[in-house]
Amino acid sequence: MxxxxxxxxxxxxxxxxxxxxxxxxxxxxxxxxxxxxxxxxxxxxxxxxxxxxxxxxxxxxxxxxxxxxxxxxxxxxxxxxxxxxxxxxxxxxxxxxxxxxxxxxxxxxxxxxxxxxxxxxxxxxxxxxxxxxxxxVNSTHQSDVSISALNLTDKEKTLIRLVVEGKSYKEMGKEICLSEGYVRNMVSELLIKLKMKDRIQLAVFAVKNKIIS
Missing domain, CATH: 3.40.50.2300 (Response regulator)
Structure with a gap:
């Protein structure tokens, strides 16, 4: 409850x-x-x-x-x-x-x-x-690498796009043909990789840096 x-x-x-x-x-x-x-x-x-x-x-x-x-x-x-x-x-x-x-x-x-x-x-x-x-929003993320140096895979970029669109983990999983649990893990790994605390910060970073089109 x-x-x-x-x-x-x-x-x-x-x-x-x-x-x-x-x-x-x-x-x-x-x-x-x-x-x-x-x-x-x-x-x-x-x-x-x-x-x-x-x-x-x-x-x-x-x-x-x-x-x-x-x-x-x-x-x-x-x-x-x-x-x-x-x-x-x-x-x-x-x-x-x-x-x-x-x-x-x-x-x-x-x-x-x-x-x-x-x-x-x-x-x-x-x-x-x-x-x-x-x-x-003044993001707390301070990156010392270029966007190209992040080495994001096509699947990670797709996942970031879905985060920006506000999709649930279940909706993300359906779109990229992965389980909800696996998608959760992927998002968690992305946050760690980019040194961010949550999905809002990830979405802001992605749009600011034109990671998604």
């Missing part, structure tokens, strides 16, 4: 999100927060797995809430759910440690899948805002 805390200052939206999430039998909303500080406290109290975090809230906003949670509970996931798609909001959220960034026009099933994907370790960013992330 995935334990979820929702941080949203609008009562009606908070309750609607709770209903949508709990319509999936694999998820349970264990706390409803009005701001980031309350989300942090509920995360600690209920041992939540993931926080669905709005950005703009009175008092402690989503950015500060994300920083608090990640500082004390680095293994807890934070998925930003907001109406804002501006470059500053996106880059700031990811720099604060957010594991994903989606917008409120998302469908209920997509929301459920996004939560599950983040829990599986996938960095979720809506495809249409990836360009903003690429332009503005």
């Amino acid at each position: 995935i334990k979820v805390v929702i941080a949203e200052d609008m009562d009606i939206l908070r309750e609607s999100l709770k209903y949508m999430i709990e319509s999936d039998s694999e998820m349970q909303v264990v706390g409803l927060a009005h701001d980031g500080k309350e989300a942090y406290e509920l995360c600690r109290e209920h041992k939540a797995d993931i926080v669905l975090m709005d950005l703009r809230m009175p008092g402690c906003d989503g950015l500060e809430g994300t920083r608090l949670i990640k500082a004390s509970f680095p293994d807890k996931k934070v998925l930003i759910l907001t109406t804002f798609e501006d470059e500053e909001s996106i880059s700031s959220a990811i720099q604060c440690g957010a594991d994903g960034y989606i917008t409120k026009d998302i469908l209920p099933k997509q929301l459920q899948q996004s939560i599950k994907s983040v829990m599986m370790g996938l960095g979720i960013v809506k495809r249409n805002i990836m360009n903003s992330v690429v332009r503005n």
